Amino acid sequence: MQLAIEHVSKRYRGKNWGLRDVSFTITPGVLGLLGPNGAGKSTLMRILATITKQTEGTVVWDSQDIAIHPEQLRTVLGYLPQDFGIYPHLNAIEFLEYLAAIKGLKANIARQRIDELLQVLNLSEVRKRPLGAFSGGMRQRVGIAQALLNDPKLLIIDEPTVGLDPEERVRFRNLLTDLAGERIVILSTHIVSDVEATATAIAIMDKGTLLTHATPENLLGQVEGKVWECLVPSEKLIQIRERFLVSSTARRSNGVHVRLVADSAPLQEAARVAPTLEDAYLYCIANGRNAAGAAQ
Numbered sequence: 001m002q003l004a005i006e007h008v009s010k011r012y013r014g015k016n017w018g019l020r021d022v023s024f025t026i027t028p029g030v031l032g033l034l035g036p037n038g039a040g041k042s043t044l045m046r047i048l049a050t051i052t053k054q055t056e057g058t059v060v061w062d063s064q065d066i067a068i069h070p071e072q073l074r075t076v077l078g079y080l081p082q083d084f085g086i087y088p089h090l091n092a093i094e095f096l097e098y099l100a101a102i103k104g105l106k107a108n109i110a111r112q113r114i115d116e117l118l119q120v121l122n123l124s125e126v127r128k129r130p131l132g133a134f135s136g137g138m139r140q141r142v143g144i145a146q147a148l149l150n151d152p153k154l155l156i157i158d159e160p161t162v163g164l165d166p167e168e169r170v171r172f173r174n175l176l177t178d179l180a181g182e183r184i185v186i187l188s189t190h191i192v193s194d195v196e197a198t199a200t201a202i203a204i205m206d207k208g209t210l211l212t213h214a215t216p217e218n219l220l221g222q223v224e225g226k227v228w229e230c231l232v233p234s235e236k237l238i239q240i241r242e243r244f245l246v247s248s249t250a251r252r253s254n255g256v257h258v259r260l261v262a263d264s265a266p267l268q269e270a271a272r273v274a275p276t277l278e279d280a281y282l283y284c285i286a287n288g289r290n291a292a293g294a295a296q
């Protein structure tokens with residue numbers, strides 16, 4: 001089971017490029033697709049979900065070009081788009097039954113599956129409440145339930161934690177770990193911590209291009225020995241930000257604790273610390289932009 005993306009580009013009307021020559025192969029596990037706003041994540045997700053077609057290149061699912069044979073992929077696809085809409089007057093059961101019918105599931109199988117999913121997603125108690133009265137987190141879980149109706153082999157979730165409170169985010173991450181198994185899960189987000197614990201592979205995009213596709217360990221290896229922490233007086237912070245790639249700051253009574261990524265010690269008293277995926281992500285984006293700047 002694999003999804004091969006080969007030289008895929010997408011040009012929107014108005015000549016805006018959404019993607020430029022993206023190639024990589026996705027295998028079972030959780031792929032964290034990371035990138036800032038406008039990186040091209042949703043464009044790629046929509047192409048993989050056969051909602052839109054690329055301008056150039058091919059996407060191959062188990063030896064079939066999905067632009068020519070979308071039906072083969074659609075039967076095993078679960079998709080939660082970024083702008084998932086609900087019918088506010090339907091309750092969770094009615095809504096999921098409606099979507100199961102659209103997906104062509106038999107009524108008795110659908111009924112059983114919906115019961116299971118409502119339980120797994122902790123929605124059983126509110127199953128008869130109109131969706132209009134649901135919180136953001138509850139709606140998100142209904143969205144995930146609909147994506148799982150057909151027990152998909154390919155599950156695509158676009159920006160899943162937008163609008164969730166911290167507790168709901170944690171619950172969502174745990175759910176994702178349970179869902180992984182023998183399927184491909186693609187999770188697109190600009191929040192690194194959403195995928196930190198769950199991803200088995202990470203793809204980083206910026207401005208329509210793929211910067212890297214690697215294991216989390218491999219990405220961390222790229223910044224090993226390059227992450228530093230130091231204490232600087234607050235008036236020096238602007239200067240530090242101009243010179244270095246600052247990953248985070250924390251204001252304390254004795255100054256500002258700065259965490260940054262640099263090839264060598266930024267200040268004499270800086271201490272080398274273990275990298276996180278957030279450091280690796282920032283480093284990758286900054287390097288990509290530097291390389292693009294140098295090429296222009």
Ligand SMILES: Nc1ncnc2c1ncn2[C@@H]1O[C@H](COP(=O)(O)OP(=O)(O)OP(=O)(O)O)[C@@H](O)[C@H]1O
Nearest residue numbers: 012016017018035036037038039040041042043044
């Ligand atoms: N329908 C469209 N028409 C024209 N340009 C578009 C369209 N959709 C996306 N784009 C452009 O394509 C580029 C990639 O957008 P895309 O939405 O795929 O990025 P993203 O990484 O998902 O960002 P976000 O997190 O903000 O949704 C952006 O420059 C965007 O303006």
